[in-house]
Amino acid sequence: MRNPGVFSAGTLFVCRSRFPRAEFPKVPGPFLQILRRWVSIGLFWLGWTLLVFFGRWSQAQTPVPPRSVPSTRYFAAFDLFLDGEYREALKVFEEESRGAIRTPQARWIDSICYHTMQGECCYALGLLDAALSHYTAAIQLYLSYPDFLMRVQFPQTVGPATSQNFRPCPWGASSRRSVPGKFPTEMLIGLGRLNNIDVLRQGGVVQLPEYRSIRVQEIVRTLAWAIRRRTELLGPLAPHDPLTSELLAVLSRSPAPPNHWSQAWIDLPHALALIAAGKAPEAIPLLNRSLVVVGQYDHPLTGLGLLELGRLALVQGDLDRAANFFHDATVSAFQFEDGHLLEEAFRHAALVHVLANRQGVLPTLEPAAHWAKVQDLKALRATLLLAMTEQFLLGGKTPQALALLKEAETTIGRREMAEGRIGGEFRYLQALAEYQRGNLPAGDAFLTAALDYLKRGSLWLFQIRQLDQEFIAGRVTPQGPISARTALEVYGQLLRDPDATDWTYRPMEALAVTAIPHPQSYEHWFLVALMRKEPELAVEIADRARRHRFWSMLPLGGRLLALRWVLEAPEDRLPPEAVLERQQILVQFPQYEVLSRQTREVLTKLRQERTISPEGLTNKAKEQQLGELGRSALLQEATLREMSLRRLPASMVFPPQRSFREVRDQLPPGTAALIFFATGNDLYAFLMTQDRYEQWKIKSPATVERRLTALLRAWGHYEANREIPVKELTSTAWQNEAEGLLRSIVEGSRADLMADFPELLIVPDGITWYIPFEALGAVRQGTFRTIIETKNVRYLPVLSLAVPAQRGRRIAPTTLVVLGRLHPQEAEETARQVYELWSRGQPSYTPLTQPLLTPTSVVKALVDQLLVWDDLRVDQAQPLGVPIISLTGKSPGNTLADWLALPWGGPDVVVLPGFHTPVESGLRRDRSLPAGREIFATACGLMATGSRTVLLSRWRTGGNICAELIREFVHELPFSSASEAWRRAVTLCLDWPVRPELEPRLPRTSTETNLSARHPFFWAGYMLLDCGLRPEPPEEPAEPPAVEMPPPKVPEAPPAPPAAAEQPQP
Structure with missing residues (x-):
């Protein structure tokens, strides 16, 4: 690298002043002034030329020793780094990197330092992609010069450091018997070739032999940090990374002078490479060997070895040994003035103190924080203050913790560490402190800020x-x-x-x-x-x-x-x-x-x-x-x-996590589970029973959606409140679409959903949330039959919920009936008539016609069954924001998200016939959001409160048939499974006569008298989500319920209570 010139700007300024000003006779007129100006300019440039010439000549005649690397300015940047000004430090390291030594092939080993410290700045700021690239570059540079330690002129012996060089550590002495050694900060390394004849003959770059001064310990230190951080960033990926294998192969050869104390400086990177490769047990002997040289002296890398030994002891659960290692690492870092290592070691020491459940604050933190303040090491002081803050919070000493947080906030100030890991930890602990003193809004705000950092960090x-x-x-x-x-x-x-x-x-x-x-x-x-x-x-x-x-x-x-x-x-x-x-x-x-x-x-x-x-x-x-x-x-x-x-384990219980075999073995006999999973534009399906399963890929999800849209349009679904012409409800053209849709789903598989088995359990995903599987079917023996005519059907948002709970249902459940307006065309008295129909013979039913003063998130804990005769519109973007009891609106405490809060519990059964989905408009929806999101969120949200059976509508029908279906279903629940009760209700309704004047979605002027509820419009819009709970068997066998019932009596004139209210119960 070219040496700087011997003349500085100051010298040049002095030399310029030595030229005397030219004397001219005083000749009046502008000509003399112009001449004088040109002569002055000429003398100036003559002086400049002479200075440059003689300066270069002098430089050529006087050899200037090359500067030691890494540069002095590189070390000066550590002041910024330790002050928490990471971006400013990063700029300096980048500038020094641009001026790094370059060999004819590539950069030289001094760039290991520059890359590593750029990586450390990025790591501290949470810029992990950039950090990883810098650590990788540092390791690759080492692999380009793996034997550089063999070329270093190490001193043959190492002696103890004098007592004047090392002051007592303010927070305690080391537990180790070794003493600090005295090491030169700079050493010479041989470069080039003694014999370049072969290069001249065969071609290549001639490299003359020379010696260069390098700071070896800094290069090895940064190499070790690069290996360590890269392992931390890659986590479980590190053992499978090709660079890890290459590095381990090189370091396994111990490329350092044999039988020399410098072997300790290769043992440390070797041990770190073994840890990266997932071979931590093999690394421990090397780490122990790397701690001292000549059997008795600590060296500048001892602290990093102690830190790694402590971390491995922590992973093994040996907290006492880990605490000793971390403490000794802090002492070693103090002795060798390594503020970078100090911060890391203290963070781990504080963690061990918390994990060991020791009382009070770690004793070394306070004197260390005071020392950091005196030394003006702001990043270290902020780290120590945050460590003490957490320990005060864990001890319930909120005022002391808040005072420390205030001090930490002052220390961090507007420095760049506020944007990074230290700032993220500060906000996290501030949120914990606010929660601890009951200030939930402030805690939420700080936690949101902490999560914003974690998204990148x-x-x-x-x-x-x-x-x-x-x-x-x-x-x-x-x-x-x-x-x-x-x-x-x-x-x-x-x-x-x-x-x-x-x-x-x-x-x-x-x-x-x-x-x-x-x-x-x-x-x-x-x-x-x-x-x-x-x-x-x-x-x-x-x-x-x-x-x-x-x-x-x-x-x-x-x-x-x-x-x-x-x-x-x-x-x-x-x-x-x-x-x-x-x-x-x-x-x-x-x-x-x-x-x-x-x-x-x-x-x-x-x-x-x-x-x-x-x-x-x-x-x-x-x-x-x-x-x-x-x-x-x-x-x-x-x-x-x-x-x-807090550091409190709490299992993610809901939804439960169960293995495939566990679910399969506990499926009810005769139940087949049809599971869908959408990935990008693809859709996969699985069909599972207790003794077999099959997997296939849906050939064309686009065809499935197109055929589903055609089926919905055949049923009249263009808009939520559209009147359905009677002729559409008497047409059977939809059957071809339903059969074609079923074929598109099972095409390419051996699955037969029309086969003879008792129950079909469906776990939808993506567009399949909108498929009414109950109404799909095929022609059997010359007659079109739907799936629900051949078997029970139920759905679940998560397969693991298919394993039923053991607790049964209440025989006389406490039932809250919410009475609003299910359809805009409904008569005012319809809700009252519906309640009379549902509550007949049910003394535990209670109507709700006005908003409650108490939030429904409290009342829901007292309800066993919730029946909501009201319109319920869900925002697909915020599906948990829906008020289940819609009379209350979206006031605090009334949304589904609020229902997840305590008090524990919610209705075991929830019926929502006014639920809306894009199905009612022929699948017009916001395609930027996942299909079925509103159903999935509502089902999971209700089941998270304790619900095990949820009946909701894909499209809202309202009217007499809707009320009758729900009555038959709910009244049968205590005596049979939910899927059996629902199939029974649907089977009963198929032949019920339909009075258009009692159905708000039908034209009131229709004169059709032979219309029945067999059309899927009346019953296929409901989705039964159920965990498969079966009632306890009676002591004596009971008569099975009849499959078919006579049609309900029809009232003479509207409005009147639904005629099925007079129908006897089976």
């Missing part, structure tokens, strides 16, 4: 994105470069539910991977499973994708829902590990247990006093008790917010 999400990029680039194939087997294994690690270790060790990462959507990753995982010809695993992955899809719609990605289920759900609905988690959480939060007990007592009392009754809903005393219940639940919810950010 989460290591877990970054690793998922890296594997996704490999899949999209086509590098995941059965043969490689990344084999399908490897991808399947790594996806399994990355897309698992956060476990107890994740929530305990890295709660921010666990929250990020739960709360931030990444649905495409599950689709890739699913396709890799099919690539490996593992359809059973593909079914499980599809279910995991659905669970993630639901959690992504919830606050904190289902974390709050998980805590509610773990703490409040009946134990018979929890796995054993969740029951154990409940006990552990309640030990840490005894105040929550008190609140929970109070809530349960109030709920029990309100149930016993029949609060859900015509008298109870208007009783002032009951209203006060409901208010008390709501306040108690709000206090519980506030505590849950704090829990959600």
